[in-house]
Amino acid sequence: MTSPLEQKLKIAGPVVVTANRLRDGAVVYRTLDGRWSNRLDEAAVANTAPAATALLAASIADDISAVGAYVAPVRINANGQSEPGNLRESIRHAGPTVAPAMTPGI
């Protein structure tokens, strides 16, 4: 299987790097200062393929904090904040849509 780093990244808009935290599996985002945060608004946003590749490379190298890092699209809202760019990422961010009691909060 090809490593994500060996695949040429193509991006069509702003992206972030997301993964699951090792200890509990919670959804996390890579921050500008090289941490993982469960807040999307703290995620580092990349707008070019080289920037996204660099962000992803640093994230994957951090195998002990988070697992399965990949690039995910975001939309920037009117307030300049990142919002999930597709349904899968919306569900990862906000939790299952099946019942209000089953939202994240880890």
Added chain:
Amino acid sequence: MYLYDELDRTIVAERVAEFRDQVGRRISGALTEEEFKLLRLMNGVYLQLHAYMLRISIPYGTLSSRQLRMLAHVGRRYDRNYGHFTTRQNIQFNWIKLEDLPNATADLASAGLHGMQTSGNCVRNITTDQWAGVAPDEIEDPRIWAELLRQHCTMHPEFSFLPRKFKIAVTAATHDRAAVKVHDIGLRLHRNGAGEVGFEVLVGGGLGRTPFIAKSIRPFLPKRDILSYTEAILRVYNQFARRDNIYKARIKILVHDLGAEAFAREVEAEWQHIKDGPLALDPAVVAEIAARFRYPDYARLDENPPELAQLRNADRRFDTWLGNAVANHKVPGYAIVTLSLKPEGGPPGDATSDQMDAIADLADRYSFGEIRVGHEQNLVFPHVAQRDLAELWRALDAIGVATPNVGLVSDIIACPGLDYCSLANARAIPVAQELTRRFRDLDLARDLGRLHINISGCINACGHHHVGHIGILGVEKNGEEFYQITLGGRADERAELGALLGPAVPYGKVADAVEEVVAAYLELRERPSEKFVETVKRLGVEPFKERVYATH
């Protein structure tokens, strides 16, 4: 119930200790994720969208009340107070933390539960009829054979790295409730012309990306040969299957490519080498396994006690439930009761920890402490005295598991879908929830009769959509959820794959389309007793297609 022996307990205890060490080394960084992934999968631990998921094996769907209480405890202590019963008669916890897994698995082991072989390319949980041992239409308890196979396949070195996962199901009844024709190996116990009981062996069934109905490769296999013949099938599979292509690695592709006859010849040739070796079953071994299945000490009771008829007449809700969720038992005066985990608006197959505890208590009081899990994602009390039915119904109703919709339109099978699963393309549970609201009218549901809706959120078909009377498959098109609808599938002894109705419909239109299909059926059926699948069989999908796509 089957009583585990010391060997089972030792295997599980050793695995718990081993996994504790592996988790510790992963968290410390001594193991990379690449190294750890295979190890966690061997213990049923997946990483899903939001969290880790732990899948726990429930062999042939049989649980003791003590085990169910332990599942309730794990849900409460380590997860979010609920679990999800699956189409493989297992249970999954969706929010478990890696750092809690060693303690959770140790707790589970104390009740004889584990996640071994619930993932990975090995022989998965061997399933059977959830009415095994009590169904009036069975010739013997199929769980004895499922247990023999479980023991043989557990940590079997030749079966630990198969080309792909491998699923076996066993039935011993006239009516197949175990979906054996859509399994890698389906075993059907039956009596031959000489009056002997043996197995019809079916291979190469399966759903997923490329669905197939299994082919019969041996009409009658003596019981003594079941292990050697299964081993021969797995050896042929191991030797010839496409390990180079994950999409072509299941045995169904091999059987299809070789042809059932050629495949059977390979199996026979392999079998000749081993059939009279150590795998030939000694009747004493079978008797020992059979003796470890303990059956209740049934009382001598009258069939249909008069108070039951009185209550039926007095309470329509009770009468409805009795007609729907209660089935005949092989012992006079007893009944099989299905607990619906499909309440209106609820996720199919979910039970809270409080419900599990309450069900365990009720099982102790009314079902000799035994519970079954069915592949339709409902639970079963297999040994209920008919005189207790009214009391039990009130108690089940109070905890929300007496919806009288078993086998009806709102008894929907659904996989976790995009709400939980990292493989999914579209949501399945909310579609099911909406359909249960649309079909909340139980009078209509009864009029519709047996109608199975099965929903999968991706092509892997965990929701068995191919064999739903109405099958719904979620796909993604340009970032939006769309759903393909198939009609006429069935998973029983007359198993068939559904036929595609037409172009996929968007998320917001699925329930409308299903309502149109159902409305068309009501108009098209020849008589009320003609079931939905029979109408589709008689007419094909065309008249349904015209109806659905005329209005959308």
